[in-house]
Each structure stands twice: as structure tokens, then as C-alpha cells.
Amino acid sequence: MKRYNDNLMKIKVGIVGSTGYTGVVLVRLLLNHPNVEITYLSSEQFEGKDYSLAYPMFYETLDLKCKSVNPKEIAKCCDLVFLATPNDFSKEFIPKLLHYNDSLKIIDLSADLRLIEKIKASKHDYKITYGLSEIYRKEIKHSQIIANPGCYPTSVILALAPLIRNKLVNLNSIIIDSKSGTSGAGKQIKQELHFTEVNESFKPYALAGTHRHIEEIENELLKIVPKSSPKFNVVFSPHLLPINRGILSTIYADPRNTRLTQEDLDNLYKSFYKNEYFVKVFPSQFYPQTKNVRYSNFCHITPLLDQRTNKLILVSAIDNMVKGASGQAVQNMNIMYSFDEKSGLDNLGQLP
Amino acid sequence: MKRYNDNLMKIKVGIVGSTGYTGVVLVRLLLNHPNVEITYLSSEQFEGKDYSLAYPMFYETLDLKCKSVNPKEIAKCCDLVFLATPNDFSKEFIPKLLHYNDSLKIIDLSADLRLIEKIKASKHDYKITYGLSEIYRKEIKHSQIIANPGCYPTSVILALAPLIRNKLVNLNSIIIDSKSGTSGAGKQIKQELHFTEVNESFKPYALAGTHRHIEEIENELLKIVPKSSPKFNVVFSPHLLPINRGILSTIYADPRNTRLTQEDLDNLYKSFYKNEYFVKVFPSQFYPQTKNVRYSNFCHITPLLDQRTNKLILVSAIDNMVKGASGQAVQNMNIMYSFDEKSGLDNLGQLP
């Protein structure tokens, strides 16, 4: 990696799995990033073909071909690689990459690294950092390998972190009712993602503790508890929305302190996120809605106290493809290289 | 009301507010009802005009004109009147109707009568029956005035009734996370119901105990508790789905008995609703989804026990315009006149 003066510094970046949904969003974000040169786009399906064959929107704008998924080639021509690949791929692939370039930085958008602490490659153990930018910024800054968080966990952990870090919530009372658009399920075709099946409908799936994100949520929430705490379980109910983008989580929990007020809550959240550009805390009369974060890297949160029942209600919204995947991955890259954390992420959202 | 032999009996029915959304669904259902003759359609907006001007779908099929909202005329030419009117109308209007015809049967689809027990008209007190058909069938059969339930309450009470009636649930632990399509908000134009605002978005509204249906839900759940119980409060969080029709409620509660099993739950629900045509209890591997009840009078329910957290999770789905409004109103009419309870309601739903 060459070093220029700071605002001219360009790193060479590769994307493995560049024609999937998280891949194409990475391409979009990185094309507008002042410090990035895309040097490698791999795709099994489009190997050897113009990238714009996969996405005609790039026709005559992005003049890159898709290459094979060759770890040696990738390791050689990149400073950093994003793995936008299906689950169960990167665990095998990362050691190969590191074999050819042991200082290669890697941001893995799949679930493979999220529940482990280290990965072994060429006899070394490489530490893995969980890339929830706002919570682990310091660790990310000095990390080589990032496990980029899942979309549901991002929306949930950012909403609960202020309460859990301050021991204000009964950990065994947490109920998470999440609703996600369809792009979170990826580009792969499935009967239940056929337009005619999803459109004009709404449904829950993987209820009662059966969703694969639940362990990630519980592990990460536990890490936020200030003192050591016994493991605890949460209720997590994902639902499928007939929209392309967006996750909205409505979270319920019991306060440990019955004298907590709405004002306390507002102050706590405002203070916890006061230096965070991408997390906005709304006053109790405004609620997040997915359209207000659509295409942006923002997380909108409203913390509420239901006085009639003394329940805490947290509502958070993110774009599952941006803050929930590719945007947060770019944010983590920015942190790792001390770029402006907002670089490439200046889209405020798109209305109407 | 003339009496013919049973399957030829026809009653004269009027619809006040016939060009709103619940009104047009009533018209659709009653046109196919073998025991009904529609004798009066009133509409302020379309008074004096063909009904098909409001809904061109009826052009050359339904040859009726919209009339004025005249209580004397209506009372004279109807055996039963459906009030598909905005809130705060029927409380004033019903005494006028009863003044002209004190045996007129009335099914009020607005919220006006749901929280009161009696209405005074011409010095008489008329008893009001809450028209949740499956729970109050006997009372409905002998009632003159029905308060037709709200859409959210219907989806919630049917899901919780088996547990509450059998004292299996901690009443103070109930959390209701409901999601509704837009037709539930009616035909009236509002900024927040503009297509461009709703489409491709999802949001909560009226959180933390501020929705007007919450009192109806709490009152009615309390009535189901077998012995007298102190009042209790529930958490109720409504959300707006970018679909026309359907409510799905995901409900959380703590069991009172920690040894309750999934099998117990299944048996309880199957048994509670074993004679109910319009309520289907699904086994735990199938979840309700709104498309499966779309345009039908069915309520689909799956009761679940989350063993990791020992929480009860109930999922219910209805079409908010049918079982949540006009369909249940017709069902109540069928009960009142001892018609086949399914008459006019034989639509199984519409797929794909």
C-alpha cells in the first residue's frame, strides 16, 4: 500500500461476490469513495464478463470485468478485500487469502466469523473484531479482520446498547419484534421470495428462537453488559415486509429501575450517541420509519417509556443493505484507514 | 319483516355510509347473500347518484342509487341497518333510527358503541352487545344492537381468548405488536396515506398506550377473565404496512404455569375453536400470513411456546376489512337471524 498525503491516499480494494446484492451496494458506495480504487471484482456467475452485464445501470459508466474467485490474484492486487459471499464460504477462503498476503485486510460481510474470536491461517491465529462501528471503533481501528455485523443484530444492538451498558434493563425481559425488507435475504431465487408470493402480504418466520441471528444478538448484547453477567436469552421474531429495503425493530424490555422517566431515557440516548454521526436519537413524538433511512447509513432510534405498563419500547430503523451490511463495511474500512468516517457514505437517504 | 320458509327468507337491509371502504365491502358481501335484499344505500358524497359512479366495478351490475342519510326513510324500509360511518356519528344517529322503528336491528361498525353498555332512545335503554361472533354468539343471537369489534381488537382477542379464559397467562405481561394494511384507516385522504408516503416504507404509530383501540382491547380481555380480576394494562404497538388488506398481530405473554408445553398449547387452541369454522388453529410449524386470509372471513392463529425464554408467542392474521369489519358484521347478522353463519362469507381467500 502506497502512502500519499492524507486526502489523496488511495487503497486498492477487491470485492469477492461482487454481483450479489451486498456486492453491488459495495460497488456503488466505493465508486464514489475518494480514497478507494476498485482493483478486483470477482463473480462466479459473471466471470469474464462485463460487470454491467450483471447490472445494466453501470453500462458505459463502470468499465470493469468480473474475474474468477482466485485467492492468489486477489491477495496480490488488493490492500483490503470485502467478502460479500454466502455463508460457509469465507471461513475456508480467508486462510487462502492470508497465505498469499499476510497483511491483507479483510472485511467479511457473511455470518462466518461473527461467533468466533480467531481464525487460523498459515499457523497464525488472526484475531477477529466484530465490526459494529459505534461500539467497537477503537478495536476496529487496529484490526486486520472484521466480522461485519448482521442486519438484524445491528438494528437491535444499537437500540439496546445505551440501556444495557448502563444496567438499566432486566436482561431476561427482552423481546425483539423485527421486520425486514426482502433484500436482506439476498439475490438468490427462492419460492418464498417470488414477487407474487411476497407482494401484498406480510408474515413472520423463524419464530421462537430458531433464527440464525439470535446467537449473534445474544452474544453481542452480553459483551455490552458492563460487569460479567450470566448468559441470557432474548425473544426474537423476524417478519418479512413487502419492501426492498429497510429493517424496523420494535423492542420491549422491563426497566430495572421503576423510577426511570421518559426524560431520563431521552438524555441517556442523546448522551450515549452524542458524537455519532450515523446514529440519530429522536424525541418521543417522532418515530423511525424505514423510508427515512432508505439508501443511507443512518440508524434512527426512538426510546420510549410506556407509563401505563412501565415497559420500555425501543424503535430503531436502518437500511439493511447500508448500515445493515455494505455501508457499515465501508464505515469500518474508513475507521481502519483513518479516512473520514463519512467518506463514500454521504447519501442522506432518498425521498420521496 | 316477512317470514317465508327458511331458506327463502329475505330481510331488507340498509347500509349507511355505503361508499366508504367498509361500506363497499358490505355491499359486495350482501349482494351474494341469499337471504338479503339491499333496500337502502346512503352516501353523503354520492347522494342521488348511481352507486357505480363511486365504484365503476358495479357498472351495469348493481342498479342502485345512493340516497340521503334520512333516518325516517331508512327506519321504514329496513329490517336491519349497518352503520359503516365515521366515529362520532352513530351515537347521535341510532336514537333517531329507533324513534322511527323501535324494532330495527342495528350493527354499528364504528367505534361509538364499543365502550358503552346501553344506548338511550325514546326513553328506552337499548342493550348493546359486543359482536365478537365466536365469543358472544349466544348474546348476539338475541340482540337488537351490535357494536361490531375493531379490526385490531378482533385479531388480538381471538388470539388471547383461549389462554385468558383458562387463566394460563400472566395478565400484566401482555405485549401486542400489530401490523395493519392501509384500508384499516379508511378511504379519507390524509398526507400520511398518500401512496408515495406509504409505499416502500414501514412505520409504527400511536405507541406507548396512545391508540384509541387500546381501551377496547383491555375492556374486552378483562371480560374474558373467568373470575373477577382487577383491571390490567397491555402494551399495544400498531404499525402501518404498505399493503391494502390484512392485520397480523404478534403477541407475547408469560405463562402462569411454567410447565405448559407446546402440545398443551396446541390442544388448548384446537379444543377452544374446534366448532368454529372461521377460526383456524395452525400447528407450530405453520405461521399465519396475511395473504392466506386476504378477502376471507377467516382468522388464522398459531400459538407458540418459546422454550428458550419460556414466553408465549401468539400469531394471528385476519383481513381487516372482512373478519376485522364488514365480514364479521355479516356473520353477526347471520347469527341474529339464524341464517347459515357462512352465508355470504364463502370466499376462502384469493391466491396468488
Add this chain to the structure above:
Amino acid sequence: MKRYNDNLMKIKVGIVGSTGYTGVVLVRLLLNHPNVEITYLSSEQFEGKDYSLAYPMFYETLDLKCKSVNPKEIAKCCDLVFLATPNDFSKEFIPKLLHYNDSLKIIDLSADLRLIEKIKASKHDYKITYGLSEIYRKEIKHSQIIANPGCYPTSVILALAPLIRNKLVNLNSIIIDSKSGTSGAGKQIKQELHFTEVNESFKPYALAGTHRHIEEIENELLKIVPKSSPKFNVVFSPHLLPINRGILSTIYADPRNTRLTQEDLDNLYKSFYKNEYFVKVFPSQFYPQTKNVRYSNFCHITPLLDQRTNKLILVSAIDNMVKGASGQAVQNMNIMYSFDEKSGLDNLGQLP
């Protein structure tokens, strides 16, 4: 086939391909049909399983199992069979059915028979009738084998027939701009029918004479020309709408007579379809829209004369799954058996 008195007559009906989209719509329509007993549902994918496993909406309502696609079994237990199968299946399958039951009536919803006049089975030639009910009612009444029309052709031919039959249009000037919902493409999963791809987008496909329906349209329009006419070609441009159901065709043509007026047009269309329940001709101030025919067997048509350009503009709307497929198939069955042509098809549409 047993004969009872007329309104009790029940025929035995089988559906091959019963779990596809046209299959499930047939099941829905036939379940409410007074003269039909469903005796055979075949499905490759769900063979041996409850039909409600494919469509949970039928859980505890329809107690039928899917059987294998066995021509001998089917031929034996049915008076009439609907083939709701993919293209290139029925041409091979029909001779097998006729081998086992040479008086079996067959309505084929695939494209296989639409461009041929006869099919050979057991040394016999069986005549095929094109099942556009309003145009070929007499022939259908005495036919054994029906080629049920395609969805696009139905919307186009019904709109053009009055003009072409009366030689009022320049045949070489016809331009058809059609827009269809996604259910027309069937249940099979494809990348371009993934929810995330279709939703919030709109696109043309198969332009410039490449769509497989174009030959059907041209053949059938030619048959309507009163005297023998040379073959002619039409422009046909299909587009994909992000909705489940509905086709709207906007058709342009030059009148042969420059003195044709809007009033002439209105009279021509009203007169041509005056006895047709399922075809409604709108006056020029009302245009068809897909929601007004959704879930119904109606075709709405508005004929217009653009006086500034002297172009004829015809707009027609149907539900592609009903009048464009399964509904018209049931209508044809009703004609073949002299049942009430509306039986099973009394759904007026669904609003809102």
C-alpha cells in the same frame, strides 16, 4: 357422467397441475361451483401430500390429497379435465388421456393447442376449439377439446373484435401496448421474478415481435375478419407491472372510415357486447383499471377516438388469472355443459 335434474347435475372434474397458480385459482373457483365435484388433483411436487400443504389457506377446509399425474386414473374418474400445466406437456398427455377415455372433455390452459386445429389420439383426429367464450360460444358448446386462450390474447381480441368484425379498422396499423402483473408468468422461480427485482420497477420485455403470444393474437384476429384477408402483422409490446394480478392493454389503430365518431364507436361496442355478462363497455369518460376487474371474470373495455390524430384507442382490462386463464376455463366448462354461464364466477371483484 350421471344425469340428475338440471340444477343438481354434478360432473366429476380433475385438475392436472393443481398446485401452480392457474391450478389453485381453478380449485378456488370450482369449490364454489354448484355443479362440480373435484375428483382428482394432480401435482408432481406435492404428490401424496395434502393439498393444503401447498396452500395453507385450504387447511381444514379442503380435504384432498395431491395424486400422481397418471393418465389412466385421471381418465377413469373424470368427466372433464383441466390441464393447468406448463407448455409442451399437454400435446403429449392428451392422447394418453383419450386413449383411456375417448369421451373425456379437456380444457387445456397451456399454449400447446392454440395454434393447431386438430390433435391425433388413437388414430382419431380430435378437433380443437379456441375457447374465447364470447366469440366462439356456439362451437364451444359442442366441443370436446378446448384450447383456452392466453391472457394477453384475451385482453386484445375482446377489445379489437367489434372493429375487426365490422371492417372498421386498418389491419396493418394495429399497435398493442400491454402491461401485465407477475402472476401471468406463473409460480416458477426466476431471477427476473424475484421480489426485489420486480418491486418498485417497470419494464418492457420481448419487444419487436418476439413474444410467443404474438402468433396467437395474429391468427385469432385474422379469423375474425369477415371475409378472407391476407395475413397481417401487429406490433405487440408486453410490459411487466409490479402487481400480482391484472392485464391492461392500450391498443392503437387507424380507422378505415375517417368519419367514424365517438358515438358510433360507443354504439358499436355496446351493441356487439349487449348480451355478454362478462364484457362491460364503458363510456368514454371512464377508463378501465386493473383493480376494478381484480379477482373477477370481467373484461372492461373503453373504446376511444382521439379526434386530434384520428386514431382509435382501445383500453381493456382483465384479471389475467381469471378471464385470462382459469375463470374463462370455467366459463367454457359452463358453456359445454349448459350450466349457468356465471356459475362459480359470481365474484364481482374485490375493493378496496
Add this chain to the structure above:
Amino acid sequence: MKRYNDNLMKIKVGIVGSTGYTGVVLVRLLLNHPNVEITYLSSEQFEGKDYSLAYPMFYETLDLKCKSVNPKEIAKCCDLVFLATPNDFSKEFIPKLLHYNDSLKIIDLSADLRLIEKIKASKHDYKITYGLSEIYRKEIKHSQIIANPGCYPTSVILALAPLIRNKLVNLNSIIIDSKSGTSGAGKQIKQELHFTEVNESFKPYALAGTHRHIEEIENELLKIVPKSSPKFNVVFSPHLLPINRGILSTIYADPRNTRLTQEDLDNLYKSFYKNEYFVKVFPSQFYPQTKNVRYSNFCHITPLLDQRTNKLILVSAIDNMVKGASGQAVQNMNIMYSFDEKSGLDNLGQLP
């Protein structure tokens, strides 16, 4: 207007009608524009309130208040004003602005100026330039007042210009079948734009020469004809799509030269737009679709020759809010000030 060195030059910009849909898109685009300082946002509805009250997405990001629609104030503190106002407003308002600042540049996004050549203010006649950037770049560069084109006309004229400029098309044969998303109708609430009415439906409107954009289309096409030509009329059929953003026009016309080939067409279009960044000509196997231009300033065009009928078919797609309104307005501002024409418009679109 102060002048700095070129890439630091900042102009002061006001937006009248800043809380409507074209207004908010202007705000979004200008916030990311390196040469613009927003100095005035006016809004009748939100006068005196934070801009983020109208659009919570800007909460804590854009710290501006909405001001009154005061021509004196606006004229004083702006170099350029965008009028994102309803029709019939700017014709009266522009003379007031020019009265206070006779060198103020104005880009009017309403239809008020599109059919006139001059506007009188303080005894002067101010020339109006039609702001179709690719066609009138030279004139725009030296203009003070721009009539920004309508969304439908932009999609139509860009598609037809190469043929008309080269006299390759029979002018009296043009048929335009356009389909638009709902944001084109603005933010104002209307019954026919209620979510429940638009969703899951599709319809034509203002057929047979009755749409207000038709005169703009005909005037502007006539101006493109190389030699003087008699006026001609086109068929224009707008339709409403159940999507927020995007216009797709399918245009039919007869070639004047029957020996024109697909290759000629491809070459003509490629050549005509070879220097245009925002217009992409696709080869005949790729068709435009609205999702590929969503949120971008691009226009995608595929010219086709239907050899069976010898008809020309042109398909064009734009985002009605960007190239069809606010984006093209910013492009025109860039041209007027010799900024990089792409400044503020670097969004390539948003997938998935």
C-alpha cells in the same frame, strides 16, 4: 455573487416551495453540491419551522428553517432561485423577484413558462429558455430564466430527438404510451393518490389528447424538426404505475425510409448522444427499466426496429423526480455557471 477561484466558487441558492417533492429532491441534491450554499428555503406550510419537521430524515443534519415566500427577501439573498411551486404561481411571482433583483437567475420547475417565449417584468421582456439540457445546452449557458421541462416531455423528446432532427420519421405517425410513478403527481393529497387506491392497480388517465403535457411535447418536437414544418399532433397516453419513481415511455412511429436498419438506428443514437454523460443508448437486446435509473439523472434509451411491421419502437426511462425535474434543474444550473455538469448529480442509481 462573489467569485473565488473556480472550484471554490459558491453561489447562493434559494428554493421556493422547498417542502414539496421536487423541493425536497432539490434540497438533497444541492446539499451535496460543492458550489452551492442554500440561503433560502421557503414553504407556506412550514413557515417559521425547522425544515426537518417536514422531513425528519434531515433531523440534526440540515439546520435550516423554512421562511415565508417573500420575493424581496429571496431576491436579495440569492444568486439563483429554483421555483418548485404549483402551476399558476411563478408567472405572477417571477416579475416580483426580478423587480428586486434584475440579474437574479431563475429556474422554474412548474409548467408556467414552458409554452411562452418571454416574460415581462419591470417593463423589460425576459427571454425564457426551455431547459432540456442535452438539446439546448448552448442557449441555457447564456440564459437567465429557464423553463425546466416536464417529466413526460423529457422522456419523450430525448427518445425522439435523433430521429426527428434527422428527418427519419413520419411526424404524423407518433404514438407515445407513457407510464409514470406517483411522485410525478406531487405531494398534494387526492383521492386517486390514496395508497389503497393506487396500490396493486394500474390505469390510464387523460387519454385522447387531454393531458396538459401534450402541447409541450408537440411544441418542442416541432422545434427539433430541422426545416420549418407544419404543426403535427401526437397520440399521448399517460398511465399511473404503483411505484414512487420512474417514467417509462414506449414510443411508436413509422420510419420515412423503409430501408432503415437496426444497425442504422443504433449508430444514429450512439452518435447523437456520444458526448452526453446522462443519456445512455442501449443495444437492442437490453431494454430500459425504471429501476436502473431510479434516483439518478440518467436517461436510458433503446431504439428498436420491428422488422415484421416496419415500425420504430423507442423505449426510454428516467427518474421523473431527477432527470424529469430536480436533477435536470441542477444540471441546468451547472451549465449556466460552467460548473462541472455532473456536480451534485453523481448518484448512479440505487440497486437493489
